[in-house]
Amino acid sequence: xxxxxxTLRVWRQxxxxxxxxxxxxxxxxxSPDMSFLEMLDVLNDRLIVAGDEPIAFxxxxxxxxxxxxxxxxxxxxxxxxxATTTCxxxxxxxxxxxxxxxxxxxASAFPVVKDLVVDRSAFDRIIQAGGFISVPAGSAPDAHSxxxxxxxxDAAFDAATCIGCGACVAAxxxxxxxxxxxxxxxxxxxxxxxxxxRDSRAKAMVEQMDAEGFGGCTNTGExxxxxxxxxxxxxxxxxxxxxxxxK
Amino acid sequence: xxxxGEATDSVRPPAAHSPKKPTxxxxxxxxxxxxxxxxxxxAVTGAIMVxxxxxxxxxxxxxxxGAQSFNDYxxxxxxxxxxxxxxxxxxxxxxxxxxxxxxxxxxxxxxxxRRAAKARPVKYAAxxxxxxxxxxxxxxxxxxxxxxxxxxxxxxDLTFGVANPAGSAGLPYDRMVQGFAPERWWVTLFYAVSLxxxxxxxxxxxxxxxxxxxxxxxxxxxxxxxxxxxxxxxxVIGFLAxxxxxxxxxxx
Ligand code: HEM
Ligand code: SF4
Ligand code: FES
Numbered sequence: 001x002x003x004x005x006x007t008l009r010v011w012r013q014x015x016x017x018x019x020x021x022x023x024x025x026x027x028x029x030x031s032p033d034m035s036f037l038e039m040l041d042v043l044n045d046r047l048i049v050a051g052d053e054p055i056a057f058x059x060x061x062x063x064x065x066x067x068x069x070x071x072x073x074x075x076x077x078x079x080x081x082x083a084t085t086t087c088x089x090x091x092x093x094x095x096x097x098x099x100x101x102x103x104x105x106x107a108s109a110f111p112v113v114k115d116l117v118v119d120r121s122a123f124d125r126i127i128q129a130g131g132f133i134s135v136p137a138g139s140a141p142d143a144h145s146x147x148x149x150x151x152x153x154d155a156a157f158d159a160a161t162c163i164g165c166g167a168c169v170a171a172x173x174x175x176x177x178x179x180x181x182x183x184x185x186x187x188x189x190x191x192x193x194x195x196x197x198r199d200s201r202a203k204a205m206v207e208q209m210d211a212e213g214f215g216g217c218t219n220t221g222e223x224x225x226x227x228x229x230x231x232x233x234x235x236x237x238x239x240x241x242x243x244x245x246x247k
Numbered sequence: 248x249x250x251x252g253e254a255t256d257s258v259r260p261p262a263a264h265s266p267k268k269p270t271x272x273x274x275x276x277x278x279x280x281x282x283x284x285x286x287x288x289x290a291v292t293g294a295i296m297v298x299x300x301x302x303x304x305x306x307x308x309x310x311x312x313g314a315q316s317f318n319d320y321x322x323x324x325x326x327x328x329x330x331x332x333x334x335x336x337x338x339x340x341x342x343x344x345x346x347x348x349x350x351x352x353x354x355x356x357x358x359x360x361r362r363a364a365k366a367r368p369v370k371y372a373a374x375x376x377x378x379x380x381x382x383x384x385x386x387x388x389x390x391x392x393x394x395x396x397x398x399x400x401x402x403x404d405l406t407f408g409v410a411n412p413a414g415s416a417g418l419p420y421d422r423m424v425q426g427f428a429p430e431r432w433w434v435t436l437f438y439a440v441s442l443x444x445x446x447x448x449x450x451x452x453x454x455x456x457x458x459x460x461x462x463x464x465x466x467x468x469x470x471x472x473x474x475x476x477x478x479x480x481x482x483v484i485g486f487l488a489x490x491x492x493x494x495x496x497x498x499x
Contacts, residue, residue: 106370171378216286216359
C-alpha cells in the first residue's frame with residue numbers, strides 16, 4: 001500500500017525575536033499508521049538531509065500523558081480528533097492530497113520559543129501561586145486516615161487528569177487559561193487536604209492568571225471541546241464560586 | 248529523532264519572560280477588577296437588566312387591553328409610591344439603577360474585550376473553527392454594540408419622544424402607535440433586528456451568568472442552556488408582538 005502525499009503549511013520562526021512566517025512542505029508516502037509527530041519526524045529527517053533546519057516542536061512521552069506536544073492543526077488545538085493529544089493523533093484521520101496547516105499555540109502569555117515550541121511557564125507560575133496543599137512532611141500518611149467521599153474522589157481525579165498542555169488557551173477566542181486554572185482549583189478544592197488553602201488558592205491562582213496576561217472567560221466552551229482530557233466547564237463554575245466566595 | 252541541540256540552536260531562554268514579572272506590575276486586581284470579578288459584575292448587571300426587561304415586556308403587552316389601560320399603566324410607573332414619596336421617585340430610582348447597570352456592564356465588556364485582544368496578538372492562519380460556541384456566543388460583543396445603539400434610538404423615540412411623530416407631549420400610547428406606523432416600517436425593522444440581537448445576547452448571556460456566578464453544574468448546564476433559549480424566545484416574541492400588531496393594524 002502506498003502512503004499519502006500531503007502538503008504541510010507550517011509556522012517557522014527562528015527564535016523569540018524572529019517575525020516568523022508560514023512555510024510549505026510536501027511530505028510523500030506518509031503511512032496512515034504513523035502518528036502526527038512521526039509524520040513530522042519523517043519530514044524533519046528529510047529536511048536535515050537536505051541541509052535545512054528541522055521544524056522544532058515539543059514532545060516528550062508521546063503517549064498522551066505529559067502535555068508537551070501542543071500544536072494547532074487546521075485551526076484546532078491538537079487537531080480535530082476529540083480527547084486526543086497531538087502525539088496520539090494518527091495520520092489515518094487525514095486523506096491523500098490533504099493540506100494541513102500547523103501553528104503553535106497563540107497567546108501572548110505563551111511566547112513562541114521557536115517554530116511550534118512555545119514557553120508555557122506561565123502555567124507553572126499559576127501553579128506556584130496556589131496549586132499546592134500544606135502537608136506535614138515526613139513518612140507517608142496511613143491510607144484512609146482522611147476519608148474522602150467517593151464522588152469527590154472521582155471528580156477530583158477527573159480534574160487532576162489535566163496535563164497542562166495549554167490547548168484550552170490555544171482554542172479560547174479570549175486566550176483565557178480558565179480551564180487549566182479551574183482544573184487545578186477543582187482538583188485540590190474537592191479534597192479534604194485541599195481545604196486549608198481553598199480560599200487563598202482561588203484568589204492567588206486567578207490573580208496570577210490575570211498577571212500573566214491571559215484573557216477572561218466568556219463561557220464559549222471551546223476549551224472543553226479540545227481538551228485532550230475532557231476537563232468540563234464544571235471546573236470553571238467551581239473556580240468562579242471559590243473565587244467569588246473567598247474571604 | 249530530532250536532536251534538539253541542533254534543532255533549537257537559536258533558542259535562548261526567553262529573557263523577557265523568565266520568570267515573567269509583568270512589565271507594568273499588573274494593576275493589582277481586586278475582587279471586582281480581576282477577570283473573574285469583571286465577569287461577575289457583567290452577570291449581576293445583566294441580571295438586573297433582564298429583570299427590567301421582564302417588567303418592560305409585561306407592561307408593553309398592556310397595549311392589547313386598549314389605550315386607557317396602557318396609558319394608566321404608564322402613569323402608574325410615575326406615581327408609584329405616592330403619596331409616601333413624591334411623584335417619579337420610584338421611577339427615577341429604577342432609572343438610576345438601570346443606567347448604572349448598563350454603564351458597569353459595558354465597562355466590564357469593553358475591558359474584557361480589550362484584554363482578550365491583547366491575550367492573542369497573533370491570529371491563527373488557519374481559519375479558526377468554532378468547536379463549541381454558536382452564533383449567540385460569538386456575537387455577544389458586536390451584538391452588545393447594536394443593543395446600545397438601539398437603546399439610544401429607542402429612548403429618543405419612545406421615552407423622550409424627540410424622534411417620534413407624536414412628540415414628547417403625546418400620550419405613551421400615541422407615541423407607540425404612531426412610532427410603529429406602517430409608513431415607519433424601517434423603525435419596526437430596526438426594532439426587530441435589535442430585539443433579535445437582544446434575544447441572542449440573552450440566549451448565551453443567561454446561562455453564562457449562572458456559570459459565571461458559579462451556580463451551574465454538569466447536571467444543570469444543558470437544562471440552563473435550554474431554559475435560556477426558551478426564555479429569550481418568549482421575551483423576543485413578547486416585545487415584537489406590539490410593533491407588529493401596530494403595523495398590521497390590530498392595535499391602532
Ligand atoms: C449595553 C450594551 C451591551 C453590551 C456591550 C453587552 C456585552 C456583553 C458581553 C461582552 C457579555 C459577555 C459575554 C460572554 O460571557 O460571552 C455580556 C453578557 C451578558 N449580558 Fe450583555 N451587553 C449589553 C447589553 C445587555 C443588556 C441590555 C442585557 C440585558 C437585558 C444584557 C445581559 C447580559 C447577560 C445576562 C450577560 C451574561 C453575563 C455573563 O456572561 O456572565 N446585556 N454582555
Ligand atoms: S485543561 Fe485540558 S486543554 Fe487545558 S491544559 Fe489541562 S489538559 Fe490541556
Ligand atoms: S508528547 Fe506527551 S502528551 Fe503528547
